[in-house]
Amino acid sequence: MQGQILGNRYELIEKIGGGGMALVYKARCQLLNRYVAVKILRPEFTNDEEFVKRFRIEAQSAASLSHPNIVSIYDVGHDDNVHYIIMEYVDGITLKDYISRKGPLDWKEAVNITIQICSAIENAHRNHIVHRDIKPHNILLTMDGIAKVTDFGIARAVSSSTITMVGSTIGSVHYFSPEQARGGFTDEKSDLYSLGIALYEMVTGKVPFDAETPVAIALKHIQDQPVPPFEINPGIPTGVNDIIIKAIKKDQNKRYPTATEFLQDLYRVLKEPYGEFLTEDESESSQTRRIKAVNPANHERKGDYLIKEAKNTQKGKKNDRLTYWAAAITAVVIIVIFSIVGYTVVLPAITGQSEKDNFIMENYVNREITEVKAILNKAGFEKIDIKEEYDSKVKEGIITKQSIPEGTPLKPEGYSPIEFTVSKGPELIKIPDYRGKDPREARTELRTFGLETADEWENSEGIAEGSVIRTEPKANEEVLPGTTVTLFISKGPQIKLTKVPSIIGLTQKEATQRLLEANLKVGKTFPEDISTAVDKVEDQKPAADTEIQEGTAVDIYFKVDTTEKPKEIKYTLNLTDSEQYGDTIKVLVEITPSDTNIPEIIYDEEKGKAEFPFNVPIRIPAGGYTKVRIYLDGEPYLTEFTLP
Known part of the structure; x- marks a missing residue:
């Protein structure tokens, strides 16, 4: 579908993704001159009216959401039998790809990403929309490190990693909740369970439940307890571990009741990584248990006698301690006094040295x-x-x-x-050379050096889109900790627009020249087998005066005259029995074309014998024939014949 224009507005540039339900293309909106993402329903679903109806209704519901961490939906429509959704184009990668590249994330980075996702979920839940398919594949990370949730209410891709029950896709097998696995009632807590699984994967680099088949994984969600995250990655604070354990409880009533409460704990754990985030009841199932201190009052007493003896014993011990401390303090004071006297009086007297020598x-x-x-x-x-x-x-x-x-x-x-x-003063930090590198990696490394970062975007012909062009201060400069380093990130080559010239009525050569002058390319020609150089352009796509990017191909449609034209053939006249002729021979050629049926002489000249054989041009009418008669010296030379 590349190159196709949907709704007379969205030009498909390249395929950038796809799932079991739809394909996703990068496109350019010709009206607003900006890039968008176009999700196109796969052809096999377009004939299912119920599916198409649900596709449109759910897309329109998701379009009602407006949040910085949710991919915006701009438009929903169809062109002929193509059903599509126009979405915000996010220049980045999925969270799943990010985890695959980096492995386990630093717990603070993971919590910050989770805060953004949870904030998006909170906004959706307030609008009574349950995502039902929260997973790292549906989270996009921009070049600025911003997380954006996509596929709200739409993600029902039919694939090996999903389970379908009663005709509807429930969710992605590694991330869905126990109630989804059972085909039970799903609500907002199901999204929070899936988010807990995603956070588990971010800090450990793996999902808690895995098996060879989707059904086996689903059963583990229902029956098995996960390995606590800090047993896989000991660097995780107990607070983060507890938050994950609470989020992925089997019982919906024991999880976070709302995304708001989940968010509150995520913000709190950044300040109190080792704080208490589970009650005693909630922590019973975990391997780290809190044990109550023993209360002596709970022990049985045996009679007033024992109580009285205990009191007397405690009183005696108290008096003994007072006596001991009084004696110890007195001894220390005496020792200090004697030490001072000995050091200042006795020692100088013995050694002959005085205090003034020190x-x-x-x-x-x-x-x-x-x-x-x-x-x-x-x-x-x-x-x-x-x-x-x-x-x-x-x-x-x-x-x-x-x-x-x-x-x-x-x-x-x-x-x-x-x-x-x-x-030695502040340690100066030498800025590495990040040219052509991923800005996320540069940003992370600079922050570990104690530097601040900022981003600037600009066009670049030589650096790939999304990569670092340069830094300010420059590479290899030494700066103080806390300095802000600006990363200049490539937007790719600058998009230069040009107006399509009109080439209607021009020949192929003329049209090609006109397009090249406008910095455009010649696309496909229809029909492909142009036979003459005089055929004229009848139509063009894109149309004249349309603004498009320089270098775009323009398709040309020619008007070809298919009527058959007269043709001319060369008949070779040979001379036989030349002895009966003199040195010169009078040659006369008469033809009768079928289109006029009127005889006409086309050749009447004298020829020397040496000039034989020679060619005589004879016209053949379009779709017809011509009768030919030849006379030499006034006598018929050959029997009348017909061409062709």
Whole structure:
């Protein structure tokens, strides 16, 4: 269908996807000059009136939704026997492809994606629309990392990964809820179950239930308990694990009752990754159980005597503890006093040294290392070790730590080296070269470096659409943490429009030249076997004055005159029995064409013998014949004959 125009407006450019129910094309809206996605119902369903009716009603219902995380539906229609839906064109990949490329996602990234999906589901549920087929295949991720949910109320693709009950598709087997597997009543909680399964896959890289057949997988949804996500990926916080476990409960009443409550826990877990998200009842089935503390009041007492003895014992123990602590404090005070006296009086008296000989260590933190080194060197301390560390909050050359505490007395001889930790200032980050790379990967890596990111889109002839053209600051530049790096992303070559010239009435050569001058190409020609260069163009597609992209092909339709035309043949006249003729012979050729039936002489000349044989042109009427008579020297030469 590529190249076809639907509804005199949507030009199909290329196929970009498809499922059991429909095919999806990238198209250009000629009216608004923008790209759109066109979902076309497969031909095998177009004769099912009930299916087509449901296709249109559900598409119109989904079109009522307006949310930044929902793929917008612009139009619904049909052209001849082609039924289609016009949707927002999302330049990105599915969440399923993203997980397949990256494997398990970082839990924060997974939660942020889930928040966007849950917000879309919340909006749909408020409008009384249940998706019934939430899965990573139906989530599109844009180049900016925005998640968009598609196929609201429409996704019923018949494939090996779906189960059909009572004539209607229930959902995709790896992601649908136990009630869907049983063919029971589905409601908003069924969407939240599927979203929980999708979050499970994002953080672990695999679905919780898998088997060789769809039926076996469905039974696992009904009967089996999933392996807790943090047993597969120990890096998942318990809060995220608990949220997933709650979302995929078998019992609908034990799941999140609404998308709003699900959203609240998702926002909360970003701040409290190890918070409590399950009640005791909800956590009983999980392998991590919370055990109540033992309450001594619950133990049986045996009589007033035991109670009284217990009180007396506790009172005695309390008095003993007071005595012990009083004695310990007194001893410490005495030891401190004697230490001070011994250090300041007795030791100098014995060694002959006085307090004034000691250098008292000061607090040098937040001072310049060069200044402090000069002070210490002047006091006789040469052994100074410097350890440099990057520090985003302290400028270069400032001391952040010292090995010897403030107030410590030192002597210039026999001391251990003094060690200072000195700031090297903020660590500069060298920006990698991301040219031609996926902006998602660039964005993720830059953020791990502590940098902020921003996106700018522009046309590029040399860089593929959706890839990074350059960065600002440029590649290999060194910047401070927190710097915003702008990623310039390719929109592909600039779409240049031109008006289709009129080529009606021109020959093939003239039409080709006219189209080339308008930067257009010659498409198909009808009929293909143009026999003459004089046939004129009768029609063209696209029509004259239509605005289309440069380089587009224009199909040409020629008006060919099919009436048969007269033809001319060359009859070769040979001379036999030449001896009976002189050196020159008078030759006369008479013809009678069938269209006029009037004899006419077409040749009357003298010829030398040496000029024989020679050709005589004879006209044959269209669809007719010509009688020929030849005379040599006035005598009939051959019996009258007919051509052709």
